[in-house]
Amino acid sequence: MTKPRVRKLFLAVAALAVAAGGTAFAVLARDRREVTTRSAEAYRFYRQGLENERRLYHKDALASYAKALELDPHFAMATVRLAGLLAGRDRDRAKSLVQCASQSREVLNERERLTLEIVEAELLAGEPKKAAERVREYVRRFPEDPEGYFRLANVLAREGKPDETLATYERLVALDPNQAIAYNYLGYYFLRRRDFVKGEDFFKRYRFLAPDQANPYDSLGELYANTGRYAEAEEHLKRALEIKPDFLPAVGHLGTVEACRGNAEGAVTWYRRASELAETWKDRYSFAGAAVMALLDAGRAEDALVLLDEVAVAAPAREGVDALVLRWNVARSRAIVLAIAGRVEEAEAELAGLPELPPDFDPKGKAALETSLSGPKAAMAVARGDLEGAVRHFREILATEAERGMGDFSYYPSIFRVRTRLADALVTLGRPDEAREELRPVLAVNPRFAPALEVLARIGGRSSATTGGAGR
Amino acid sequence: MTPAPPAARRRAIVVVGILGALIAAMSVADMFLPKAWDGVVPDTYAESGLQVRAVVRGGPAEGAGIRPGDTILGIGRRMLNTPAEAASELGRLAAGETVPYLVKRGEQVLEREVLLSPYRLGSASYVYYALLGGLFFGLGLFVYSRRARDEAAEVFFLLCVLFMLFFVCRLRPSSYYWIDWFVQVAGTLALFLLGAVFLHFFLLFPRRKVFRFAEARPGEDPPAAPLVYLQRFLNGSPALFVLLYTLPPAFYALQMAVLRRTGDRSVLVYGAPRANWILLADYLVLGLLALAHSWWTARERTTRRPILVLLLGTLGGIVPFVLFAVYFPSLFRDERYLAWGVVPMALVPLTFAYAIVRFRLFDVQVIVGKSIVYAILTAIVTGLYALAVVAGNALVSSRTLSPLFAFAFGLAVVLLVDPLRRRMQAVVDRLFFRDRADFQSAFRDISRQVVAQLDRGKMQQLLTERTAELLRLSRLDLLTPRPEDGALADPRRGDVSLPVGAALGRLLVERDAPVPLRDLDPWALDAPSRSFLKAQLERGARVLVPVATRGRLLGVLAAGEKKSEEEFHKEDLDNLVTIANQGALGLEVAALHEQLTRRAEVERDLEIARDIQVSLFPRELPRIAGIELYGVSLPAKVVGGDFYDFLPVDGGFDGRVALVVGDVSGKSIPASLLMVAAKEIVYARAMQDPEPSTVFRESNRRIYEIKRRMFVSLGYFLYDPVQLTLHYSIGGQPLPLVVRGGEAVELPAPVSRLPLGALRETTYDAKTFWLRRGDLLLFYTDGLNEAMSVESAYFGDERLKASLVRHSAAPLPEMAEEILEDIRQFTFGAEQSDDATFVLLRVTGAKPAPPGSV
16 A cells, blocks of 8 residues: 555544544533533533532522523523522422423423422422432432432431431442532431431541531531530631631531530520521521520520510511411410519410410421420429429420430520429439439530539539540 | 473463563552652552551651551542542642541541652662562572573572562552552462462472381381371372462462451451461471471581571571561561561572572572672771771760871771781681682592593592592492493493493483483383393482493493482582593593503514514525525515525425415414414425425415415425426416516416415416526515505506516616615505515526525
């Protein structure tokens, strides 16, 4: 073969190789883009939104998805994501967004269609079972997609299957050990099970993978706050606020740190600040409630009452059952504050003025509301000097919590405070051993829980009660 | 010499060596490649995750607080599950970067900042390990290159390769890169095989180990069958080696299965199962015991010394290794003393190297140049001197002593240098050169004496007894051709012989090299060779060495086994060949000497014979009336077969006289003897009856009986002075010439002219020739007319006739001289091929002349 021929042949082969490579790349790239959009810029914002969502920067995520939709109004997945974020705040708008996304069904790929069906079942049809079934189908079809596992874990958690939830997260991290947010879920799973070592382990993995996010520091701060490692908690929470100054949970957990330290005034400051920063009334009410409890700890019952009233007044207008529940909650809280302030008659009047629950009220909800009255009753018993009655009511509260599996760690350590108050009453009644037993679970989790240590000091048996600490 | 391994195995060994060297080179090169390195030594065998087996001392990981036993969960904000992921992550990072590591230690999860280093070499210890590995490999390669066909050298090479892989690959600081996995696996394989090969080697070296604890002794009960089986098993049965090499992988598989089931990683030491380490140690200890046993049972001092040196060196290297690098970590999980175990291992290759240089171990001869050694010595001494001067100066300056001290000190050191060097030199000489020099001197001495010795017996003694003593052989026989039949046999014990033409003899000449008897296939030889071979084996011979020169087998050296019971090494065989060559030379010299002696004796005898023969010729020519006579006889050899004589048949020379000219076939002694006999026979017959035909007939019968196929040509001329006639018979002789009237013609020929002794019965007739005054007759044998020139042309009858005529006028003695001169000119220096005899007779008719001389 002559030299020019060889050269031509070589060029032809090279051209073919380049063409084949380009085609393969295009096909692969297309397959790898998991969402349908005509705008690369919109896609970029969509990715940004996903990232913000994983970082739990919901406000930023909302903005990113909104920007993506601006650039491509037919961007179905951005619409679906936005709806998911708005579902807790503005359900109607969320529904409307899902309906919009549904119109683009024909152009979506299978993955998107399944995602859309999940959201439609949850938001439009209100069929959680169907949604769960579609989620499972999604995982079956796309076993390599972490998104499916997140959704499945949510479904399982909602179905009350903690072990399967855990297994799902474990599968997720086995599939992709760099899914940072999965470690957050795993950490909380173990935190709720009082396995603080494992919880810390996962939170640290989370922090390792996402050191530029506020949430890992907040999660670790929360764990440290509740286990008595206040300095570390403070350090982490402040680091979270450095990264994102308006990161509400971190502010709230700084209040937790102070509350556990026994610095009620400090706790009030952080809770109030969190309440002020909160964007939703629900959050505001939650933090205000914590602030109220802290004010009571500080002996500022009147201030607590004022704050409570302020929040109650600011509550958005509600109707039907929602309004009734709000009324019960406000009244209960007021009764507690009034009782602790020594205004027992007013507290009694507050409870007496509670509206009747209608016969068709959800029995579970009704039972919960009625049980929640044990708090004000205990407070009133203490105010009246009926310590035996107080002990009984405190135990009713704890029994309820036991039934609920000791619940989450709330911003204000209310359950620990109930036990502490119970122990306090028992000490006054001259039953130190019982008091010590009541303190044991508290100190087992947080051996430096200041109110408990104060009671323990009254008992004079600190050493025996501090056994079985929570780790460090 | 252990048997040569098959070619396929040799090739496999070479491939293993090349692969081993490549892997080791890769490992070492990898250690020096600049790449992001964290100083973590991962556990290659961890089932999941990235477990830290060790951290390199002074490395980045140690600086960051990472400890052995930690599990690395993530590097650089990426979670990891395998070393490969870590390698990939580190590949993205650059040296000098500070990278977060997420580490799990027990229940705790820690984050550590690691400053990645551009070097992977954590400490100098790896350099040492690598050098040690290189030392082993170099030594093994050297031995194998010299002794590729020796099984022990082959196993030694394999052992050295494994030691190298073990040190370079197994004990290296490693990281996550694929190359680490690769070399670690190679190191683990080395760990598996090292102990087994070590033990295997010492079962072959210094000689194949043979256990004899279950041997039947005369008069005792036979040993128990299990003991016999055990002995057979231990004496190098294939099953032993199968077991030896199968145990380590079996232990590994078992331990790993247990590990998988229990998850108890404490069974791992340096990432490999503890059982394998312990097995390695056990094998090493057994190998040492085998070596110690060899030393204990060695009979010869020359054998014991190198084994003792090896034993001490190997003990010094292996025992600390077993203690600190195997048992301590395995039993107490304490790896702090690893270096204590590894550092002394250098003793093993160094001792082997020393033994090779000093004792020609493996039959490898290393010539260490004295000049090199002395140069090194001088350098060392000079270094010491410089050090001393520097130290002295430092001492002076620190204590502010007098500056004269430095000068005096320096002077003292200078004066001490030479004595010190000489002392060290003496030690080195003693260590390296004296034995060799002694041996070579003794060997040279024997060689010289063998060649110089002309006495066969003494030479035989030198060749056998002294050489056997020098080479430490149980026996050495020299088999030389037996005088009676030429068969090769030991003159001292001639019962075993190798007949001439036997196949073994031809084979020895063809090979022209030492032939170990066990390498010979008896069934490829003929029966005499087989029986010879069998007898030699029974006598304890192990090697046959041809003593040959120019393809001629002069003898055979039969060497018995070495007193050390070692195999014959190359140098032993070379020495035997040298001795055989010297022996061949000596035998030839001796043979030549004997030949010369014999020849001298023969010559002396010939001289005597010649004297006797000369005495048989007439001392004086007879004075016969009417004729003149002159006779000449020139034998071709010292003694010849020609003769002439004059017989006074009537009792005196005044009567009839018979002129006899004879020529016996053949030459030298036999011819001369027959000549004497023939002459006597003819004389005796002639005295009884001078008639020529009668003399011929009777003499013929008698000569025929004396010696067949030897003839006597004879001219018998009876001169009658009265009638002036010649009455004659001629058998086998040329006809005499007569010059008459200036012309030479032949006398008339009788009818029957057969030489005497040709046939038993024959008749001869006689002729009569009437002489005249002035006739000149020439009676001669064929040596005269058949004298040959250098071109192989005969002088011939015509030239003879012409010469005779030409000189016919001269007196007879001058005439004889002129004729001879003509012949000499014709032959022009060519060697005389036959006896030449002639008699001149001139008829004068006068009174007899005074007697002439012959």
